[in-house]
Amino acid sequence: MAKGKAKSGRDGGQGVQLELLSPASGARATAGKASSGKAGASKAGASKAGAGKAGAGKAGAGKAGAGKAGAGKAGAGKAGAGKAGAGKTGAARAKGGAKAPAPRSRAKAPPSDEIEVAAEAETPASEAPAKPRRKATAEQMAQRQREISVSEFFAKNRHLLGFDSPTKALLTTVKEAVDNSLDACEESGILPDLTIEIRAVPGASDRFVVSVEDNGPGIVKAQVPKIFGKLLYGSKFHRLKQSRGQQGIGISAAAMYGQITTGKPVQVWTKTGKGRPAHRLEVQLDTRKNVPVVLSDTEVDLEKDHGTTVELELQADYGRGQRYLLRYVEQTVLANPHLALTFLRPGADPLVFPRASTEPPKEALEIKPHPHGVEVGTLMLMATESKYRDVRSFLQNSFSRVSGGVADEILGNAGLKRTLRTQQLADDRELAEKLRQGILDTRIMAPSTNCLSPIGDELIRQGLISFLSVVEEEAEELPQLELLEKGARRGRKKAPVKTSEEKQAELEKAAADAVPPEPGEEIIKGKKFFIVSSTRPPKVYRGNPFQVEVGLAYGGDWPQDKTIELYRFANRVPLLFQRGACGVTDAVMKTDWKKYELQQPRGALPVGPMALLVHIASVWVPFTSESKEAIAHYPELLAEIRLALQDCGRKLAAFIRKRKAAAYELKRRSIFELYIDELARSLHEITGADREKVKGDLVVLAREITGGEETDEILDRVASNPKKRRPTDEELEAEEER
Numbered sequence: 001m002a003k004g005k006a007k008s009g010r011d012g013g014q015g016v017q018l019e020l021l022s023p024a025s026g027a028r029a030t031a032g033k034a035s036s037g038k039a040g041a042s043k044a045g046a047s048k049a050g051a052g053k054a055g056a057g058k059a060g061a062g063k064a065g066a067g068k069a070g071a072g073k074a075g076a077g078k079a080g081a082g083k084a085g086a087g088k089t090g091a092a093r094a095k096g097g098a099k100a101p102a103p104r105s106r107a108k109a110p111p112s113d114e115i116e117v118a119a120e121a122e123t124p125a126s127e128a129p130a131k132p133r134r135k136a137t138a139e140q141m142a143q144r145q146r147e148i149s150v151s152e153f154f155a156k157n158r159h160l161l162g163f164d165s166p167t168k169a170l171l172t173t174v175k176e177a178v179d180n181s182l183d184a185c186e187e188s189g190i191l192p193d194l195t196i197e198i199r200a201v202p203g204a205s206d207r208f209v210v211s212v213e214d215n216g217p218g219i220v221k222a223q224v225p226k227i228f229g230k231l232l233y234g235s236k237f238h239r240l241k242q243s244r245g246q247q248g249i250g251i252s253a254a255a256m257y258g259q260i261t262t263g264k265p266v267q268v269w270t271k272t273g274k275g276r277p278a279h280r281l282e283v284q285l286d287t288r289k290n291v292p293v294v295l296s297d298t299e300v301d302l303e304k305d306h307g308t309t310v311e312l313e314l315q316a317d318y319g320r321g322q323r324y325l326l327r328y329v330e331q332t333v334l335a336n337p338h339l340a341l342t343f344l345r346p347g348a349d350p351l352v353f354p355r356a357s358t359e360p361p362k363e364a365l366e367i368k369p370h371p372h373g374v375e376v377g378t379l380m381l382m383a384t385e386s387k388y389r390d391v392r393s394f395l396q397n398s399f400s401r402v403s404g405g406v407a408d409e410i411l412g413n414a415g416l417k418r419t420l421r422t423q424q425l426a427d428d429r430e431l432a433e434k435l436r437q438g439i440l441d442t443r444i445m446a447p448s449t450n451c452l453s454p455i456g457d458e459l460i461r462q463g464l465i466s467f468l469s470v471v472e473e474e475a476e477e478l479p480q481l482e483l484l485e486k487g488a489r490r491g492r493k494k495a496p497v498k499t500s501e502e503k504q505a506e507l508e509k510a511a512a513d514a515v516p517p518e519p520g521e522e523i524i525k526g527k528k529f530f531i532v533s534s535t536r537p538p539k540v541y542r543g544n545p546f547q548v549e550v551g552l553a554y555g556g557d558w559p560q561d562k563t564i565e566l567y568r569f570a571n572r573v574p575l576l577f578q579r580g581a582c583g584v585t586d587a588v589m590k591t592d593w594k595k596y597e598l599q600q601p602r603g604a605l606p607v608g609p610m611a612l613l614v615h616i617a618s619v620w621v622p623f624t625s626e627s628k629e630a631i632a633h634y635p636e637l638l639a640e641i642r643l644a645l646q647d648c649g650r651k652l653a654a655f656i657r658k659r660k661a662a663a664y665e666l667k668r669r670s671i672f673e674l675y676i677d678e679l680a681r682s683l684h685e686i687t688g689a690d691r692e693k694v695k696g697d698l699v700v701l702a703r704e705i706t707g708g709e710e711t712d713e714i715l716d717r718v719a720s721n722p723k724k725r726r727p728t729d730e731e732l733e734a735e736e737e738r
């Protein structure tokens with residue numbers, strides 16, 4: 001869709017943008033003003049310029065006015081030569097502290113954020129303060145108190161939304177747009193066909209254009225400005241249904257980040273059906289008010305019947321961010337086998353992931369809240385908003401799994417009358433408390449699970465196989481995507497000194513490699529992986545249904561001494577950051593993997609050649625922050641994850657033990673066989689017994705005491721698979737000595 005689109009009006013957008021920037025970005029805007037000469041004019045002028053910039057930080061503003069060293073930094077850094085005068089003056093004042101105007105004289109100036117900071121700057125360090133400093137009065141403070149718009153807040157706290165570095169910003173932007181496209185396609189029953197494109201901006205190494213094109217239902221034109229130019233606006237927040245997005249802040253936050261860092265508006269192409277007009281809009285966000293501003297709206301020709309393309313320019317670090325992007329793309333494909341994806345990257349061949357399954361995911365339906373999850377305040381609010389006059393009908397119609405009989409039981413357990421009015425409940429906290437207790441004392445069926453769409457055992461297995469194929473193809477080491485762990489990873493590359501346990505493990509692997517695949521094993525790119533998965537029945541936390549799935553791949557050529565790879569997913573979205581803060585990681589660490597034949601340092605992830613996939617599907621995933629990178633430590637969730645892990649762990653342990661036992665018996669028989677000739681000869685010499693008979697008897701004995709038929713079976717399979725021959729004794733010995 002992006003092809004052949006008209007691209008105009010960018011300059012206009014930039015002009016308007018300077019007016020629209022939030023205080024945080026105001027630094028850039030006012031810096032421009034300051035360099036046009038305002039700042040150098042006078043102290044007041046300098047202060048003003050500083051204050052204008054200050055949205056980014058009170059300190060920056062105050063310091064600029066007070067002339068502390070920091071002011072020079074803030075002012076000169078942003079404003080350039082024009083501002084240097086102001087900075088210098090300030091600096092001179094700061095040095096000659098005693099000569100500086102007294103705080104009182106400054107107090108005559110209109111109240112500003114500078115009062116406290118200025119007083120501090122002007123008290124010479126050598127003098128003990130004579131009197132307590134003058135503090136701001138309630139009235140002065142009142143003048144400064146004002147509403148903060150949600151966009152102002154998030155412009156300053158962009159890290160809360162996943163925009164804390166240019167590397168992460170790139171990934172977050174792609175992720176938000178892709179999540180939306182997948183959600184929209186799923187909701188309208190379309191098999192998604194997506195193109196992600198990252199383009200370098202000529203002449204600016206730190207700027208990139210991100211474009212995500214989908215074949216979804218499109219967006220009604222009137223909705224485009226609010227979706228892309230207003231934070232906290234969306235279709236998913238108020239409903240209970242599994243979806244990737246849930247907060248209504250993702251794509252508008254990405255657009256805001258792009259606007260703040262480049263001054264460019266987000267561009268959206270959209271078409272809602274065959275024969276309908278397509279539109280291209282340029283949208284900006286007025287961060288002071290959290291309202292959208294449409295810069296242009298043009299009707300355009302689009303070949304396809306329906307879909308949306310979102311394109312925005314942002315400050316980003318593609319060099320560092322590309323491997324995260326790659327990992328995100330691979331894992332998204334893993335968790336969404338119904339997705340066809342093309343990834344166009346700067347300076348590299350396009351990556352094309354065809355659809356692995358034409359089966360769309362099971363449709364997740366919207367449900368009502370479950371009574372067991374409702375809290376008193378919410379109960380009262382729901383009662384206030386209810387159109388049902390009596391509490392019995394209110395319960396039946398506002399909650400899931402409440403029949404007439406269950407409603408009666410709840411009221412009975414609460415000691416309330418069947419005729420109780422909903423309005424009474426809304427007004428009386430005590431009644432609400434009683435009702436809530438009645439709810440908790442009543443056994444109510446678990447919520448319906450048709451609001452969930454798990455990946456499913458078979459698709460997890462399929463997904464892991466195709467994912468491992470991609471991973472095995474990559475020559476590079478597979479790093480766990482955690483920025484903070486970079487150092488640790490580098491360390492891992494150093495040649496480790498092998499312990500005797502590791503040597504034993506290698507020996508077992510060598511023996512096991514000689515054997516054709518066991519049930520549950522898959523050969524991927526010539527390497528054997530044991531793959532197993534487990535799906536837990538749906539459960540509920542705070543009234544929200546959720547379901548946990550775990551998939552595990554063990555083996556291959558992965559090192560024995562490396563921490564396992566942990567892949568976390570929430571509603572089919574890979575979580576790439578904040579692994580340490582995530583409840584999933586905690587659950588994995590608190591599982592006793594030693595029971596399942598893996599090594600595990602105390603309080604850490606297990607060690608071994610294993611990749612672990614944990615997926616949580618829920619109508620409301622409890623993320624630790626708006627950036628949706630880590631899952632909160634809800635005990636119900638953690639318990640379910642552990643149960644799924646234990647289930648997979650048991651299957652893994654059975655596999656490893658069987659493999660170990662077979663390897664051990666093979667080795668024993670081989671050693672025994674090595675001495676049979678010698679033994680038969682000696683026995684013949686000592687007792688005169690027939691040498692060949694003794695040899696035959698010893699072979700039978702060796703067979704009996706080394707696993708009998710089971711070991712024979714393995715040997716037979718080896719014989720029928722000449723490529724995978726059993727290691728010779730010499731090889732085993734040599735291996736052991738190594």
Ligand SMILES: Nc1ncnc2c1ncn2[C@@H]1O[C@H](COP(=O)(O)OP(=O)(O)OP(=O)(O)O)[C@@H](O)[C@H]1O
Pocket residue numbers: 176179180181184214216217218219227233234235236237244245246247248249250251252253308
């Ligand atoms: N490509 C798209 N096709 C159709 N609708 C879309 C598309 N992108 C966004 N939307 C609509 O815009 C809304 C806002 O999207 P946004 O990413 O801001 O929030 P969200 O997906 O609801 O939640 P979150 O903040 O958790 O990502 C969505 O709820 C959806 O209704």
